[in-house]
Amino acid sequence: MAAARRLTQQDIAKLAGVSQATVSLVLNGAANALARIPAETRERVQKIIRNTGYVPDPIARRMAKGSNRILGVFTYEPAFPNAHADFFLPFLFGIEEEAQARGYDLLLLTGAGEGAQRKIFAEESRLRIADGCIVLGKTFDRTELARLVAGDYPFVAIGRREDAGGSVPFVGGDYATATGALVRQARELGHRRLAYLGSVGPAESPLDRWKGFTAALGADLELVLQLPDTPANDGDLLDALLASGATAAFCVELADAVRLERAAKARGLALPDDLSLVALGSHIRTEGSGTRFASFTIPREEMGRQATAMLVRRVEGGMAQAVEQVLLPCEPIGGETLGPAKAH
Template identity: 30%
Template sequence: MGTAQTGTGARPPRATIIDVAREAGVSPATVSRVLTGSKPVSAEPEQRVRAAVARLGYRPNPAAQGLLRGTTSAVGVVVPDLSNPYFAEVLKGVTNAAQHADFRTLVADTGEKAGAERDAALELSRWADGIVLCSPRMSQWELTELAAAVPRLVCVNRRSRGTRIPAVAVDFEAGVASICRHLRELGHRRVAYLRGPARAWSERARQRALRAAGGPDLEIVQIPCGSSSVDGHSAADAALATGATAIMAFSDYVALGALARFDELGVSVPEEISLTGFDDIALSRLVSPRLTTVTVNKQDLGLRAWQLFVDTGADGIAGSVVEVTPELVVRGSTAAPAGVTSPRRETVHDR
């Protein structure tokens, strides 16, 4: 049987630490000590190793070298659902910032399973210098326990009161309050809210805002839902059955699912029902009608998380909590209920 020939366009095999050791006439351990500086090596074998590295064009594997030094030049990012554009944008912000610092980004998607977050973070921490944890669903004590195991831990969309875990947090209460004010001023008096995941910190913040906003002139009916467009599609019928004149969704992603269901039912938005989202993902500006929502720069959240990651350092000294205030964006999916003249319209940005 003939020997396989390497094609003219094929790259030659990459030199390994074994090749360098053979070329220099030393052990692989000696090569490793020279390249990492972990232990002193006498001048003559060091010169042979460096000459062999130059002749073979050897390039150390960054991950392997990092592990030997106790660092990896990598950051792990754990997200609940990477198919959700919100988390994809946050991830992009972390990745872009990390690349400028010559860091790699390792990603784990937990599929909205709170029980998978701890294991994903611990697994990534074996290969990364620390973890950015996006919108964790785990309990407070689980988060505290994880922070003890992964000292360089930063949260996005999760405050951790009573701990020193650095975090970037959106002021969800302010965002929900601005939506409620907008709907009230349009003349809506009965609003159905499509609830997000019960274990989400951001949902608990929304609930606090809804309790504060509700009253004699604004009844808020709660509809179990979730965080995906499929959830929004499934919950739309129940929301309509409440007799509400407006529907407030946990997120744009949920609102887009409800909007699709309304189209199937022949329910006109906003003529028959007003609809709001939260997050201002790109799709919210591309559907018809364009979605009234609350905007926050998702990539900026990722950038801020990266900055906290850098500030925290390998020793786990905690950074601060950065709070970002979202802004209401009124578009075509909200209007006064039929037969009602809105007393005034808020001054907001329409993008």
């Protein structure tokens, strides 16, 4: 038995004895347009729609309005499942929640490029399936970012981004202020000799942490050890730290804090009695350590929500509106690893 043919607006127009344009106005028209159609005609069309159970084709309606009501999500690193899943998933939760609330679907764009390097513009036609795109990743391709800024395609970055031939719309975390607050907390606990372990740039995220750290040092605090690249061996990393005389170590990567904790315990050192450790921006408990490190929150879900809301404003309001740049506060986490400085 053949499937019943889907009713069209043309079918409704014939049954109502009106033009297809009139049916379209009844279904989609604004109040001022509907006012031009006699009330009797509107009621006749609406009655036939009710009686026939006609449902407009959502794809056709979206195409007519020039919108698919689809938001793209592009990540420069695989979002799941991988070692960074705990990093990306909260962003995706926030994006999904806000998109659903605003009546948009999501499309995950992988942008396969040459080798393992993902590219937004590897297949530009795929990008245009979505009305706009959220871009996230620990590092961005600066050439692609400049192309997005110069183009007419709505996008929003998650994470602060430097200008790329123009201002970049973004929602990020205020890592500089949060890092500075932890330095001041260490000062109040008597620490005067500090170590900084991890990258200081050029990506915006580590650069902001480094700027916040150095701005908070002052004349009474001394940076006695800085290691942009940490030794692969846990013991060598701990040796370098102890040799410097630092009483508190600020780790850009949580993994380095976990390594130091492991090496310290192996030598009978206690945290924070013998050594204080600070992880700059991750309160997720890591496999191999049940310790809650002194740190600050990264409001990942809220960043995802606000980035999605910002993107919808750009999609619906047009590209001529002012570029928004938002930094959300990162609240301190006391943790178990930052205590009074040990006297030497």
